[in-house]
Amino acid sequence: MNIDAVNDFRARVAKHAALADPARLRIVDLLTLGDLSPTELQAELGMPSNLLSHHLRALEEAGLVIRRRSEADRRRSYIRLAPGALEGLVPGVEHGARRVLFVCTRNSARSQLAAALWRQVSEIPSLSAGTHPADRIARGAVEVARRHGMDLADVAPRKLEQVAGEGDFVVTVCDNAHEELGGLGGVHWSVPDPLRLGTEEAFEQAFQDIAHRINDLAPRVLTA
Structure with missing residues (x-):
């Protein structure tokens, strides 16, 4: 297996490891159609902010999600799936x-x-x-x-x-x-x-x- 193939394999492993947690899998499910702010994710999940931050960091480190500041209110940010995040994974519901x-x-x-x-x-x-x-x-x-x-x-x-x-x-x-x-x-x-x-x-x-x-x-x- 060449270096690129090894890196791709490790990236897939990291994604699956991150998604093995039920809360993280639910977050990704919610993001499959559009972007959500941390506050919106909290409301959907009924989860305290510190625990949500922990899960979002894990998803970011696995290359599954990215975040950016709102152009309307710079105090807000939006979480989105990273481009190609779900390649090779089962898609969400129709x-x-x-x-x-x-x-x-x-x-x-x-x-x-x-x-x-x-x-x-x-x-x-x-x-x-x-x-x-x-x-x-x-x-x-x-x-x-x-x-x-x-x-x-x-x-x-x-x-x-x-x-x-x-x-x-x-x-x-x-x-x-x-x-x-x-x-x-x-x-x-x-x-x-x-x-x-x-x-x-x-x-x-x-x-x-x-x-x-x-x-x-x-x-x-x-x-x-």
Whole structure:
């Protein structure tokens, strides 16, 4: 066995060892669809903060989860599954949906990209909306979509209340929208806002982050 194979094997062993604890396995189950803050995890698990911190450290050390600060409230952080964390492991449960609705604050970048990416991999309809929609889609979003063969030029931002419907599987893709909705937005993806930097690289990173998450989620969402 070569060095790379040995390292891969050890990484798998570390993941399985971390997941052998029932609490850690439950945490990963909760994170398979979206990101949660430590406070939200505490509420779901009914676990004291010091014990939760211990389990999160173990999961981080095993390469299963990562955390980042909220862009809305820097005192908060969000825990997410690390890219490729569950490769080779059994996926989580499947979910039914009539339609997938991606939500961010201004519906000018992340949610628009998410809806367009979803349409490429799933037959389940998708829409996007904003809690406070902008007048137009961000130029950076239009350009990164075009580089990847998608056209957003003629799509207008829409207000959440105008498009939300019963049976929607809602995915918030920005911290502000998730926190404004008080956790009622369903699944949450803590994707950094590319408009903060406004660079081509920032939009490309947001695109790749969303694409990776959608490729993981799409096989697990079935038509309701």
